[in-house]
Amino acid sequence: MHWWHRPRRWKIWPAHLIWTAAVRSPFRPALLALLLLQGACQSPENAPTIAIAPLPPDRVGGALSSDAPANQLSPALSPRERLEHSLGASFFNxxxxxxxxxxxxxxxxxxxxxxxxxxxxxxxxxxxxxxxxxxxxxxxxxxxxxxxxxxxxxxxxxxxxxxxxxxxxxxxxxxxxxxxxxxxxxxxxxxxxxxxxxxxxxxxxPRLVGMGLIDAIPQSAIAAGADPDDRDGDGISGRVAGRFGWKAxxxxxxxxxxxxxxxxxxxxxxxxxxxxxxxxxxxxxxxxxxxxxxxxxxxxxxxxxxxxHLSVPRARQSKTHSEGWRLFQRAGCTACHQAQWQTGKHSSPLLAEQTIYPFSDFLLHDLGPALADPSGSLAKEWRTSPLWALGDGPYLHDGRARTLLEAIFWHGGEASHSVSRVQQFSGSERAALLEFLRAL
Structure with missing residues (x-):
């Protein structure tokens, strides 16, 4: 797994670390040009440059990615395999x-x-x-x-x-x-x-997208991103629990x-x-x-x-989506909505060792009092929701958000700085950000 797909936290990287990573990256020509361009726009007194990762691929669900709706079995399954899943479909539907x-x-x-x-x-x-x-x-x-x-x-x-x-x-x-x-x-x-x-x-x-892929992520990989005591001082203190459910x-x-x-x-x-x-x-x-x-x-x-084995819809890609992805990172959303994961070994080839992009760290985060439950020790903590195949609203744990923009502005707590950045975006920048999210 490469670092440019896993910005675990929204960091300000020292210039020598950015240069080293850029030289090792297969995207180094474009990335170096981006860094030089950004560096030319900053005075020495400004904060160091933030490296922007390339746009993730459209196959966000690995081998389960397809143009089929999310409620249909993956076209990659054989007729026999599809028949074997008919019992589960019956019990579900x-x-x-x-x-x-x-x-x-x-x-x-x-x-x-x-x-x-x-x-x-x-x-x-x-x-x-x-x-x-x-x-x-x-x-x-x-x-x-x-x-x-x-x-x-x-x-x-x-x-x-x-x-x-x-x-x-x-x-x-x-x-x-x-x-x-x-x-x-x-x-x-x-x-x-x-x-x-x-x-x-x-x-x-919630939507049931990529459930088997999420299940196949090694627990050690999820735990590696936890920082319950915020030892790195970045304001993000993700905590490990489970990985399914609004409270994990x-x-x-x-x-x-x-x-x-x-x-x-x-x-x-x-x-x-x-x-x-x-x-x-x-x-x-x-x-x-x-x-x-x-x-x-x-x-x-x-x-x-x-x-x-339900299909994971492909993400759409365009110049607007690329700009939205850049703004998504600029706002610091990837501090919790981690893009890339690698699944582990699995009996199903469609789930085993797949590179996927659910946009979640699967950790519990404090999202502030506005979204909190009435009581309980975990009242303000919620698992980072995956963003792939978001679809139409409503959004959030209780459906209060009718639009994606409403969902963003309900965030607080550890997400407050990201919300403030989005609030300062221009209208065209917010439109690009929302188009990127809808394209997932």
Whole structure:
């Protein structure tokens, strides 16, 4: 892995280090010209030059990169391999039903749940949509409890089978605030307010892009970028947790899928054998159980394998995208949104030893009070979200951001300096930055 694709932190490099790196780089002619040009524009009193990395390739997903939509299996799979993934696709896309039923392989829903299927929250393997007024309207926005409750557990289940009672509903209202930009433009940000007796932490279902590739990154590589005590003094203190989920709660894709099955659908697995609500009513739950576990180990692995081999859309490239990438680095976004990674060994050739560009360091960072959960020791900390295949909004963990620009200006904490730089960009520079992000 080459340093020019991994600017782990936004650094001011001494001139002799830039020169040494440029001489060793295969891009040295263009890079040297860039450095000389920038150096000519600076006086000796100014800060040293910052090296700008070349634009990443369009194949951001390595061997899984294609022109196919992100919800389709990779065209690189053989017909036989595609057939093998049909079981996982069925478990993911088709509705689960209550037990007992004739569809024994797909029963066991509930008794408490948030959705009937994985695809209800992740339509076309995409992100969910927040509701406008009440949680009865949508399955794409779930609610974690800020402090786990002995009765309600760690997540609020808003639906239930007949004979059982849902744990509650949530209503939503928005307030608005404005941000003034350097050129006089104004951005209107909306802040969600949830009416509930207990502190709730909303979680919007994310896009499921490159999940198998992320799972294949060696843990040692992720840990190497951590700096929890900010020993280098750059203001960025990434901390290692897992790698999946808004708070990086789960270490593996298998753990993430199993956790979603039990908490969102009430489907038990060997990893999480107890469905929500059954601690208080074990006998009633036994009457609607779809087996022990309700999703077998082979079924769980089938869903993991299916998600692991979905296509990663190619990034678009143009002169505007190249300029946007330069501004992305100039703003310091690569301090957390690390571009390049290398996957490790894997049984699937499409996942093994691939060079990928998810634009995330997969670490937890303090993003300030504006995005914080109501309480908890990690209230202000969030995993850096990958930026590949961003697609249309809404964005952020609760869907409050309708546009990418809104998402940027909700950042605080460790990202404050980057937001300030974007705020000072001209209108054309912000447009180029946003075009680059949309092209990913």
């Amino acid at each position: 088709k509705p689960w039903v209550s037990a007992p039923s004739n569809t024994h392989d797909r029963d066991g829903l509930g008794p408490l749940f948030n959705a009937h299927s994985c695809s209800a929250c992740h339509p076309r393997a995409g992100r969910g949509m927040p509701f406008e007024n009440s949680s009865t309207e949508s399955s794409g926005l779930l609610f974690r409890l800020s402090e786990p409750d002995p009765v309600f557990g760690a997540q609020l289940q808003t639906r239930a089978l007949p004979g059982f009672r849902a744990e509650g509903q949530v209503s939503l209202q928005y307030s608005e605030q404005t941000v003034s930009l350097n050129d006089g433009d104004i951005i209107r940000l909306r802040r969600p307010h949830y009416q509930a007796r207990q502190g709730l932490s909303p979680r919007l279902a 709660e789960q270490e593996s894709l298998k753990d993430q899928v199993a956790k979603a099955f039990v908490e969102d659908l009430g489907i038990s697995t060997s990893l999480f054998p107890h469905s929500p609500g059954c601690e208080q009513n074990p006998l009633r739950c036994a009457a609607v159980s779809g087996g022990t576990p309700e999703l077998s180990d082979s079924g769980l692995q089938a869903v993991v394998d299916y998600l692991s």
